[in-house]
Amino acid sequence: MHLLTIFLTFLLGLHYSNGRFVDPKHPTQRPLVPSYTKPAPTAAFEHEFQLDSDGNFWLFWNVSGTNITFETHVRTRGYVGFGLSPNGKMFPSDVVVGWVKDGTAVLNDCHTTGHFTPAVDTSQDWHLINGFENDFGTVLTFSRKLDTCDDNDTMITDDTVKAIYSYHPDDPDSIQGMQWHGVKRRGAQSLMLLSSTKSDVNIPSNNVHIDLVSPHFSVPSVDTRYQCTIHKVPTLSKKHHMIRYEPVMQKENIDYVHHIVITTCPEVTEADVGTSFECYSRGTPRRFQTCSEVVVAWAVGGVAFNMPEHVGFAFGEADSPKYLRLEMHYNNPTMKSDIVDSSGIRLILTPDTRQFDAAGMSIGVDVDPNHFIPPYQKAFLSTGYCSPECTEKGLPETGIKIFGLLQHAHLLGAGIKTRHVRNGTELSPIAEDDHYDFNYQDIRVLKEEREVKRGDSFIVECTYDSSRRNKPTIGGLSTQEEMCVSFLYYYPRTSMSLCLGLPVYDQISKDPSKAVAQFNGWNWRDDNVQHMFQDLVNNSTYRLICNGPERLKIHRHFSNVPKPDVPFQKPQRRCS
Numbered sequence: 001m002h003l004l005t006i007f008l009t010f011l012l013g014l015h016y017s018n019g020r021f022v023d024p025k026h027p028t029q030r031p032l033v034p035s036y037t038k039p040a041p042t043a044a045f046e047h048e049f050q051l052d053s054d055g056n057f058w059l060f061w062n063v064s065g066t067n068i069t070f071e072t073h074v075r076t077r078g079y080v081g082f083g084l085s086p087n088g089k090m091f092p093s094d095v096v097v098g099w100v101k102d103g104t105a106v107l108n109d110c111h112t113t114g115h116f117t118p119a120v121d122t123s124q125d126w127h128l129i130n131g132f133e134n135d136f137g138t139v140l141t142f143s144r145k146l147d148t149c150d151d152n153d154t155m156i157t158d159d160t161v162k163a164i165y166s167y168h169p170d171d172p173d174s175i176q177g178m179q180w181h182g183v184k185r186r187g188a189q190s191l192m193l194l195s196s197t198k199s200d201v202n203i204p205s206n207n208v209h210i211d212l213v214s215p216h217f218s219v220p221s222v223d224t225r226y227q228c229t230i231h232k233v234p235t236l237s238k239k240h241h242m243i244r245y246e247p248v249m250q251k252e253n254i255d256y257v258h259h260i261v262i263t264t265c266p267e268v269t270e271a272d273v274g275t276s277f278e279c280y281s282r283g284t285p286r287r288f289q290t291c292s293e294v295v296v297a298w299a300v301g302g303v304a305f306n307m308p309e310h311v312g313f314a315f316g317e318a319d320s321p322k323y324l325r326l327e328m329h330y331n332n333p334t335m336k337s338d339i340v341d342s343s344g345i346r347l348i349l350t351p352d353t354r355q356f357d358a359a360g361m362s363i364g365v366d367v368d369p370n371h372f373i374p375p376y377q378k379a380f381l382s383t384g385y386c387s388p389e390c391t392e393k394g395l396p397e398t399g400i401k402i403f404g405l406l407q408h409a410h411l412l413g414a415g416i417k418t419r420h421v422r423n424g425t426e427l428s429p430i431a432e433d434d435h436y437d438f439n440y441q442d443i444r445v446l447k448e449e450r451e452v453k454r455g456d457s458f459i460v461e462c463t464y465d466s467s468r469r470n471k472p473t474i475g476g477l478s479t480q481e482e483m484c485v486s487f488l489y490y491y492p493r494t495s496m497s498l499c500l501g502l503p504v505y506d507q508i509s510k511d512p513s514k515a516v517a518q519f520n521g522w523n524w525r526d527d528n529v530q531h532m533f534q535d536l537v538n539n540s541t542y543r544l545i546c547n548g549p550e551r552l553k554i555h556r557h558f559s560n561v562p563k564p565d566v567p568f569q570k571p572q573r574r575c576s
Contacts, residue, residue, distance in 0.1 A: 032075055032137055039073035039136040048199045049163075049303075051189045056137075057165050063194055066146050068156060069129070074167050075137040076185075079178060081166035083112070084154040086435070088162040088188035091115070094154040095164070096126045097178070098140045101171045105131025107142055108175055111152040117178055123150045138167075146194075149575035158195055158444070159435045164188045190301065190440030195431075197404075197445050201306040203244065204350045210234060211248055212262060212326045213344030217276065219256060221337040224478040225330040226279035228288070230265065230272045233315055233322055236349075241312025241357075244348035245296050246304035253341045258331040258479060259408070259441070260345055262296035264321035272323070279327050280477060291325035292547070293497040294360030296345050297406045297487040299441030307358065308403050308445075311491050314357040315349060331479045358403075359493035363418070364460035364485035366500040366545060370512040371475025373412060373482055374524045374533060378467045381534065382484050385542050385561045386458040386499035393555060394496030394548025395454045402450040404443050404489040405431055407460075410482050411438055412473060415463035418486045422456045424565035431486070434463075443489070452490070458499065459561060460486050472520060475502075496548030503540035504558070512543075 038055070041048070045060035056075040059082070061068060074080045083095030091112035098107040107128035110118035125148035129141040146156040154161070165188075166181040212231050219225060249257065265272075267287035277284065295313055298305075307313075314320050326344060364384035365371055373380055407416040418430040431444050462484035466473060473482050485500075505515035522529050539560070546555050 031135070033135045037136070039139075041071055041073070042130065042139065042141060043071075044200055045071060046198045046200055047196050049189065049191060051163060051165050052187050057167065057187075059163065061193065067143055068146055068193065069141065069143040071139065071141045073136055073139050076167045076169055077133055077138060078168040078170040079172055080138050080140055081164075081181065083164045084156070085162040085164045085188065086154070088164065088190075090164060090166075090186070093164055094152065096142060097175060098128065098131060098142070099171045100131050100133050100138055105140065107131065107140065109153075110175065117176060120175055121150065121152045123148070123152075125150050125153055147573060147575075149573070156193055158192070158431065159433050160190050160192055160437050160440060161435065162188050163191050190437040192442060192444060195444040195447070197303070197305050197443055201244070203348060204352055206351060208236070208240065208349045208351075210347040210349065211344060212324060212347065213248060213342050214276070214326060214328045215342050217328070217341050219330045219332055219336075219339035219341055221332065221335040223331070223333050223335060223480065225332065226477055227328045227330065228277055228279040229326045230268055230275045230288070231324045231326055232270070232273045233320075233324060236316030238351060239314060239316045239320070239353055240349040240351050241307075241314060241353045242295070242347050242349050243307045243312050243354070244304060245298070246346050246348070247298055247302065247343070248346045249343045250341055253339060253343055256330050256332055256339055256341065257300070257343050258329040259299035260296065260329070260343075261294060261298075261327040262345060263291040263325050263327070264293040264295060265291040265323040265325050268323045288325065294362060294487055295321070295324065296347070297360065297408075297443070298345060299406065299408060301437070301440030302442040305404075305443045307354075310355045311358045311403060312350075312354045313359075314353075314493070329477070333479070356491035357493040358489060358491045359497070361488045361490065361496055362485055362498045362500065363458045363488060364500060365462070365475065365483070366502040366543070367475055367477065367483055367485075368502050369474045369476060370504075370516050371482065371484075371502060372516050372519055373464050373466055373473040374519070374522075374530065375466050375469040375471055375473070376524050377530055378465055379414065380464045380466060381538075382462045382464065382482075383501075383503075383538070383561055384460040384484055385501035385544060385559065386546065387501075387544055387557070387559050388455045388457050389557060389559070390499045390544065390546035390548075390555065391452065391457065391496075392455050394494065394499070394546060395452065396492070396494055397454065398492075399451055399453040400490045400492065400494065402430060402446065402452060402488050402490045404445050406441060406443050406487045407431055407433060407436070408441060408483055408485045408487065409436060409438070409462050409464070410479050412464040412466050412469075412482055413438055413462060414465040416484070416486070417461045419459040419461065419568075420450065420452070420456065421459065421564050422453065426564035426566060426568040428568055460484060472524070474516075494548060495550060496546065499544070499546040501542040501544045501561075503537050504543050505536065506541045507536055507539070
């Protein structure tokens with residue numbers, strides 16, 4: 001018997017007979033296939049996610065208008081539980097429980113209020129479409145409205161949501177007869193149900209892939225390390241478009257790779273290829289510091305990203321990037337000393353070019369130690385600003401269209417909103433997430449591309465929960481420090497790649513660092529001090545930096561963050 005088979009039979013409690021796995025409790029049933037076999041959905045689903053690390057619970061889903069359809073494939077012939085939770089715990093949650101018994105599928109719309117059997121909802125708003133058992137286990141297909149207007153159901157929005165799951169080897173006779181699933185057959189996974197990248201994408205057979213990795217890097221025993229490597233783009237005979245990128249991870253190091261950024265390097269040379277260095281250390285040559293245009297932004301919890309069918313990042317032309325900088329952010333809180341890593345990113349290119357060349361832009365709060373977040377606050381708001389002056393200089397006359405973005409903060413991040421203002425009128429947010437999860441950061445694909453015109457402005461707002469910290473937190477690259485950035489993906493390509501702002505606290509001092517020194521002595525347990533400081537930040541002058549139309553020419557100016565003349569109003573729920 002193969003060693004893997006022995007391991008699976010021991011771990012899962014199954015018997016192996018005639019080349020198949022057999023459940024000893026139900027030996028007459030068809031045996032289950034191994035858990036490392038990916039199940040095939042019953043129809044074409046745009047999105048998919050393996051919810052558990054063992055491959056026992058797979059989720060597929062489609063969104064159509066105001067409805068969402070789910071399909072679960074679970075390695076069991078007993079009951080299956082799936083739900084949406086505000087905190088990743090089993091209660092209070094909006095859940096469905098289903099099973100297939102004697103060929104009949106059952107689905108119950110329930111909610112949980114404690115460590116006991118779920119309560120069946122009076123209004124059954126999750127609807128069974130199909131259910132059966134196969135060699136993988138139990139398959140259930142069901143749907144619901146995004147907003148059911150039921151107080152016991154979770155409204156599905158663009159927020160990050162915690163999907164919870166459970167399963168049991170036996171079917172109950174009823175909800176009341178359910179047995180506890182146990183500690184090993186349950187879990188939670190953050191997802192973006194409405195804005196995840198599509199999974200059902202065909203990759204052309206004539207593709208070229210480029211692996212950009214940090215070769216055998218010995219991660220130092222410090223809590224945070226940014227390590228950069230210069231790579232050369234292989235010679236291409238003609239123009240290619242990058243249409244997909246995916247993480248290439250060493251499985252044993254997944255917990256240590258926090259995020260990966262790839263930027264273009266217009267000033268490096270052939271002699272720099274292979275150079276590995278600490279990214280933002282003093283003495284870093286200027287030619288490495290000018291690597292600013294974002295090609296790839298990947299963060300913990302993210303998966304592969306597929307470009308829209310009409311867009312790609314251009315390589316292989318005379319003015320295309322020839323050199324790239326791979327930036328690896330290692331998070332090593334236990335300061336482990338024996339980590340050797342070769343993780344990175346795989347770029348998928350095709351010679352079948354698309355209509356538009358894509359580009360990347362960073363907007364938000366400038367990463368700087370003068371970005372100050374006081375302690376003891378449940379919801380402190382930091383703001384980054386990109387002014388009309390910047391977009392007027394940096395964007396083409398025809399404007400740009402944003403098709404995706406990644407919103408990024410560190411451990412204190414609780415919510416992030418990327419706002420868009422035109423001529424004093426605030427448009428709907430480009431993205432808004434009131435349940436930001438540091439451990440799940442992925443590219444959001446916009447349902448409708450956002451047109452941005454010259455003279456438009458952006459406001460990036462990060463809500464931080466510092467209630468468990470007794471000391472101030474400053475802006476910086478370390479995981480214990482904070483960031484507030486939105487990485488935008490847009491087309492057509494321009495030279496504008498950054499637009500960042502930072503309050504200078506000019507009400508306190510002409511020198512921002514002196515103002516911050518004073519803040520460290522304030523009594524942050526005093527509610528009046530907390531409110532006063534929030535007002536001070538909101539009304540501070542901001543120092544802005546941006547580039548374009550020349551990529552390497554940085555513009556600096558000062559501005560307040562104006563309140564829109566016409567703020568955006570969220571549409572009201574339509575519940576009778």
